[in-house]
Amino acid sequence: MTITEDRPAYKWVGTRPIRHDGYDKVVGKARFAADRNFPGQLHGAFLRSPHGHARILAIDTAAAEVMPGVKAVVTGADFPDLPVGNPERDTGINLMARDAALYVGHVVAAVAASTRAEAEAAAAAIEVRYELLPVVLSIDESMADGAPLANPDNRTAFSGSDDPSNLATVTPLERGDVDAAFEAADVVVEREFDTAWVHQGYIEPHACVVDVGPDGRADVWASSQGHFRVRSQTAAVLDWDTARIKVTPAEIGGGFGGKTTIYLEPVAALLSEKSGRPVKIVMTRDEVLRATGPAPASKSRIRIAATNDGELTAIDGWIGYAVGCTNDMAGFVGAMSVASYKFPNLKMEFVGALTNTPRSAAYRAPSAPQAAFAIESVIDEIAQALDMDPIELRLKNAVVEGDLTSMGGPHPRVGFVECLEAIRDSEHYRSSVPEGAARGIGTGFWFNIGEQSSATVNLNEDGTATVITGSPDIGGSRASMALMAAEELGIDVHRITPVVADTESVGFTDVTEGSRATFATGMAVVNACRELVEELKARAATILGVGADAVEWVDGAAVAADKDPLPLAGITAKAKGTGGPLTVTASLNAGGAGPSFAVHCCDVVVDDETGRVEVLRYTTAQDAGTAIHPSYVEGQMQGGTAQGIGWALNEEYVYDDDGTMLNASFLDYRVPVASDLPMIETIIVEVPNPAHPYGVRGVGETGIVPPMATIANAVSRATGVRLSSLPMSPPKVLAALDER
Amino acid sequence: MPRAHLMTPLRRFADGESVIEVEGATVGEMIVELDRLFPGLGEMLTMGSSAAVDGLIHAEPEFLAVEPDADVYFVAPLTGG
Structure with missing residues (x-):
């Protein structure tokens, strides 16, 4: 069921064609990262920390290196030491421990061998001497006076302080006079809440194959929400030039925010560089759950004031997020989520606290579910206290255009x-x-983001089209790109092939996150198509022998007075004689999500x-x-x-x-x-x-x-x-x- | 003059001010002027790589033109899942 405001009548937008990637997925032809295999390929396996927090005193790989099938071993010593403040320092440390293991499951060493079993056996033979350190496992432990540091590298973001801290972010929000509002309130409800760490639960574990050639160039096949980010993060973690790395996106078996960062590719790249062979790494489910980002656990206290007629006059509270072993913006982003109700008086503080658990990751709308659980629960209690319908209470206070967002x-x-x-x-x-x-x-509520996208639209000689983008399709974006192109060009959606191209075949595109692909990449597709239509009109004017201004584009054909409509296929058939291939690329940094x-x-x-x-x-x-x-x-x-x-x-x-x-x-x-x-x-x-x-x-x-x-x-x-x-x-x- | 709006966490770098009128034809020029008035604030605004200008959020808005009566809300890096 759809409820729609007045809008133009579209021919293709809003229809439900069979998805372009449907056939391959139904018959099992779709190729995920783990489906890629290459001649001479090795298999990677990890040694992971059994301790929640421990200093690494020594790693002895000698026994592992001479075991059957073993071709390469890497440890933290093989990675560059990026300076504190480098945006990818934490990414690198999370995928390979350096001086300390920061959680149970933290990778300490990796092995490439002819078979996975050989790699696992060799990884198990690596000897590590640890000095155990105190483990921080909850928000309360992390924020307690005198708490041990979960990660001495951490500095509180936006604080201006260079002191090590367990706090990732502290974000206060304030407007109006909260104290006066609570004093004048007819009803006040206050409660404390907590939520557990939860995983995104994607079915496909992380996987990649990396082949570093003798020239030092790396070919990467990976499952991710953004292969350009895989490229940039891999380059940053290894301190390599970006141009050395080509990433080809695989079909993705679910991500939900959990595949917006990397865990495997730099390790596989070093193993491949050392061995001279392609290296494939596929996580087990156990590894996915122990060592890839869950959504943060949370703890909160929310107090809301209301009048007897149901006006929500003030909110006051505190929400803490357990962000895992490295700095994370979860606490800050959580602050963005209090944007559904007018609340003339507001005083909130959002905190991210480090724990010796896996580095947390986005999960759909990161940090908002934890906040909404607490706030919407209290609002429901207010509705009960006032004996009001819960929807009517919300309607009375819901934001509309012009009301304030969290950021002001x-x-x-x-x-x-x-x-x-x-x-x-x-x-x-x-x-x-x-x-x-x-x-x-x-x-x-979620705010969504725009960011950078590119699209190339090629018209083929028979009037079909190829729409090439750099947004991995995690939720149907290929079909959406084709539908918008069909609407613009006026051709059947199944005469359009939407393609997600590798990092060397399409312009830079930010990661598919923040619900941005259909919005921002779709905008790039629309811009490319509109430019293409102008070129089609100019070519049609040449073919028809009329002035360029005399041509209109109507339902997939060039139309000029006293001339038969010239369909798109009639123009593409004469592309060679009217100026060459018909292709346009558009790129943008989309604002206004x-x-x-x-x-x-x-x-x-x-x-x-x-x-x-x-x-x-x-x-x-x-x-x-x-x-x-x-x-x-x-x-x-x-x-x-x-x-x-x-x-x-x-x-x-x-x-x-x-x-x-x-x-x-x-x-x-x-x-x-x-x-x-x-x-x-x-x-x-x-x-x-x-x-x-x-x-x-x-x-x-x-x-x-x-x-x-x-x-x-x-x-x-x-x-x-x-x-x-x-x-x-x-x-x-x-x-x-x-x-x- | 355009108005720079600072979220609560940024106000500590601006002597507690929440709204500051500053000259600037772009967001970047506003940041330069804000940093002149409050040394160190510019770095914080640059780390926060998004801004809402007249209701629309833009990533890395340094070169985004602003009208003389624009309202610019500085936002720390935004992310999604």
Whole structure:
């Protein structure tokens, strides 16, 4: 279902053609990074730290180097020591420990051998002498007076201080007079919350093959959300020239933010350089869970003031994020997420605190779900205290164009109110709550980003087209690029082949993150097509023997008075004689990514005996601006929701006291499967983003923001007790019921 | 003159000011002027590589033109998933 503001009538945008990459994926032809194999290829394996925090005193690789099949061994000593302050210093240290192991699973050495088994056996034979150091495993431990340093390299960003610290960022936000607002409030609700570390849960583990030739040039095949970032980070970590490295993107089996950084490629490059052979490294699931970025755990205190008629007058609180072993912007980015309600008085502080756990990574809308869980839970309690409908309370306070964002500027045109109204008017919300169940409402915001993209559009001699971009397709962007090109050029979408090209075949393109690909790369495609249409009109004028100004482009053909329409294929057939190949490249740094809002509604039942929460029905409304391919938009909404349900109900890292993860498999780290979920109903709301030619807003991230609060609000209404700790797993629910 | 708006964490580098009117035809020129008024602030604004100008967020906006009555909100690096 789609709710749309007035907009132009499009022929292709907004349709649902079969995806261009669908056939290959259905029949198993799609090639992921682990599918690549080369003659003479070696296999890499790691030795990882068994300690949560330990100084590395010595590494002895002698025994490993002479074991059967072993061709190369690398340790931290093989990597350049980038200076403190270099933006990729932490990336390099995270993928290969130097002076100290900073978490259990931190790579200490790597081996390349003829078989994986030989590489693993040799890695196990490497001897490391450690001096154990204190382990910091929680926000409280990290911020305690006199706490040991989780990573002595760390300095607090934007502080101006050069002192080592466990604090990554400290971000205060303040406006109005919070104290006066609370004094004058009719209702005040205050609560504390915590959430666990959770993983993005992509099915495809990290993988790459790297072949460094005798000339020192590296060919890299990798699974990532941005092969240009793989190139730049690999170059930075190794202190190599960027031009030495070519990265070819593989199909990606899920990323969700977790593949916006690298873990393998520089190690494989050094192993390949040493051995003179291609080196392939594929992580196991255990390695993915132990050593790639989870979303930060969090702890928060939120207090909100309201009047009896439902005006939210003030918010005051603190949110801390456990960001892992190196500096991270999670705390700062979290501060950007408090942007859904007007709150004339606001005093918040957001902190990122280092822990001896894996370096955290983005997970869809990074840091926003933790904040929304706390804030939306408190808002729900205020609605209960005021006996107000939870949607009406939110509608009364929802931001509209001109209201302030977290960073202080005004919101542009946004669709929060429209999303709230869409849920309010939905069949789900208007239906009776099933017997024994309860209903919850939650909302989410994410700002989205633009950044740099490039696109080349080639017209072929028969009138077909190739659209080449540098954005790995993690959510349907190839189909969206083809649809926008079809709309611009006026040709059938299946006469267009969308391609994601390697780093030497298309202009620089930033990583696919921040819901930016369809927005920014799509804008580059539109710009290239529009320039191409001008060239087509000029060529048509030559062919038709009319002035250039006399030609219009209408539905895929050049039209001039008193002439038969000249279709695109008629122009491309004569390209050689009218000036040569028809090709245009466009590049840009896109500003004006449109903020996106979502509103969720769910019905749950809680089993009093087992504590199990069953989600009976779930509906999500989200502002997509304009849905270029609605099926993909719905898929993003459903995917984010499904992951959020896992975050809410089951998923968590379980550590022992030394920082060893105890549930590093999908058997014990419980992501929801199809049988755990109802059909997630979607309502696409379309409030076009004025900064994009088709009104696109990013849709990939916002969907994961509301589910935790939505479900918590339903569970709390079902049980009569407020659930404030994630996941709401059966033992926690039972404990809460016991305290009732 | 365009107005530079500083998020709360940046105000400590500007004697607590939140809104500062400074000359500048581009965001970069504004940063130079802000750094002249508050030494060290420029480095913080450069580390924060995004700015919202008249409601639209731009990455690395140093050369972005600003109108004389523009409102420029400096934002630290933004990221996504």
